[in-house]
Amino acid sequence: MLGAIILSVLAMTAIVSVRYLAASGLFAFVTNRVRPGYHAKLGTQIRKEIGWSLASAAIYGIPAGVVAWGWQALGWTRIYTEWDAYPLWYLPVAPMLYLLAHDSWFYWTHRLMHRPVWFRTMHAVHHASRPPTAWAAMSFHPWEALTGAVVIPALVFLIPIHVAMLGMVLLVMTVMGVTNHMGWEMFPKWLVHSRLGGWLITASHHQRHHEEYKCNYGLYFRIWDRLCGTDRGLSPNA
Ligand SMILES: [Zn+2]
Ligand SMILES: [Zn+2]
Numbered sequence: 001m002l003g004a005i006i007l008s009v010l011a012m013t014a015i016v017s018v019r020y021l022a023a024s025g026l027f028a029f030v031t032n033r034v035r036p037g038y039h040a041k042l043g044t045q046i047r048k049e050i051g052w053s054l055a056s057a058a059i060y061g062i063p064a065g066v067v068a069w070g071w072q073a074l075g076w077t078r079i080y081t082e083w084d085a086y087p088l089w090y091l092p093v094a095p096m097l098y099l100l101a102h103d104s105w106f107y108w109t110h111r112l113m114h115r116p117v118w119f120r121t122m123h124a125v126h127h128a129s130r131p132p133t134a135w136a137a138m139s140f141h142p143w144e145a146l147t148g149a150v151v152i153p154a155l156v157f158l159i160p161i162h163v164a165m166l167g168m169v170l171l172v173m174t175v176m177g178v179t180n181h182m183g184w185e186m187f188p189k190w191l192v193h194s195r196l197g198g199w200l201i202t203a204s205h206h207q208r209h210h211e212e213y214k215c216n217y218g219l220y221f222r223i224w225d226r227l228c229g230t231d232r233g234l235s236p237n238a
Contacts (some may be wrong), residue, residue, distance in 0.1 A: 008069035013061025020053055020138050024177045027134040031182050038183050039133060046135050052125055055140035056145035059063045060138075062215065063153040071156075078160040086160060094161040099220050101159070103150050106219035109147045111230075122147075131211050132181040137174075176220060177195075180206040185238050192234070199223065201203035 039046065070076035080086070081183035111156070113123035125141040132139075140148065144172055155161075161169070179186055185204045191197050192204060201218050209216035215232035218225045 001100055004073065005066060005069050008064030008072075008108035011061075012068060016057040016064070017054055017059045019167050019174055020057055023174050024053070024134045024165050026139050027178045027182050031086055031134055031184065042133060045129060045184070049133060049135040049139040052140060053135065055142060056138040056140050056149075059142055059145040060149040062151050067153040067156060077107055077156040078158070079156050079163050079166060080160060081163050083162065085162075091161075091165055094159060095165045095169045095172075096161050098152070098155055098161065098166075101155055101174065102169075103172070103218060103220045104146075105151055106223065107217050107224040110217045110219075113144065113147075114217070127213065129181070129210070131183050131207070133166065134179040134182040137177040155214075160183050161167060172220075178200070179203055181210075183207065194218075199226075201235045204234040204238040208232055208235035211235055 022046060026037070055161050067077060070077055083091075088224045097235050110123075112118055119127075122141050126136070126139055126144060129136040129139055138145070152166075152173075156166070180201065180203050182203060186203060187197075192200075192202060199222050201216075201220055201222060203221065205218075207214050212232065215230050216225055217230055
């Protein structure tokens with residue numbers, strides 16, 4: 001049993017690492033085309049971002065691997081595979097609930113990590129990226145990585161979700177984590193500056209967090225930032 005758990009953890013670590021390298025590599029490549037020179041003089045920083053991110057991948061792999069094993073071996077979790085196990089209208093609702101829950105957890109843990117004592121021990125690593133790049137998507141101190149690694153493995157015990165919708169959540173998590181750090185806005189102006197865009201977090205919103213620190217703490221949505229008065233709007237530089 002222990003062997004199977006370890007194998008599952010190693011497999012998940014490998015998957016998260018490859019996912020990181022593929023997604024960050026792709027958007028770093030695109031950045032070189034769209035913003036030539038953005039990565040100039042950032043070589044040392046990027047090497048550190050990749051190192052911290054791969055360490056984070058190993059940390060993400062532990063709870064993910066244990067839960068994946070428990071799902072397969074013991075029927076843990078509320079992940080389902082039959083399309084009609086829940087009403088069809090629930091299919092798109094579940095990923096929204098996941099994103100909202102993850103966003104809330106992130107907002108409040110992130111705000112705590114900006115208190116000076118926590119910042120130094122947990123969050124300074126992430127802000128060492130100045131400016132951030134696509135490689136900074138998982139550039140976290142291990143303590144911060146742990147706070148992120150437990151979210152999805154905990155939610156699958158609480159909120160039922162179809163396995164394909166869980167895949168969607170992980171895709172959104174990966175793409176937004178990378179693109180929010182790459183230093184330029186890939187979404188069209190008509191969306192970013194629309195009413196809907198006013199509630200969504202994309203690169204130009206998170207860039208401002210990296211520039212000013214004490215604002216724009218959210219992950220996917222601007223709901224908490226707006227409610228708590230921490231939303232300073234978009235960076236003019238992204
Ligand atoms: Zn960031
Ligand atoms: Zn921060």
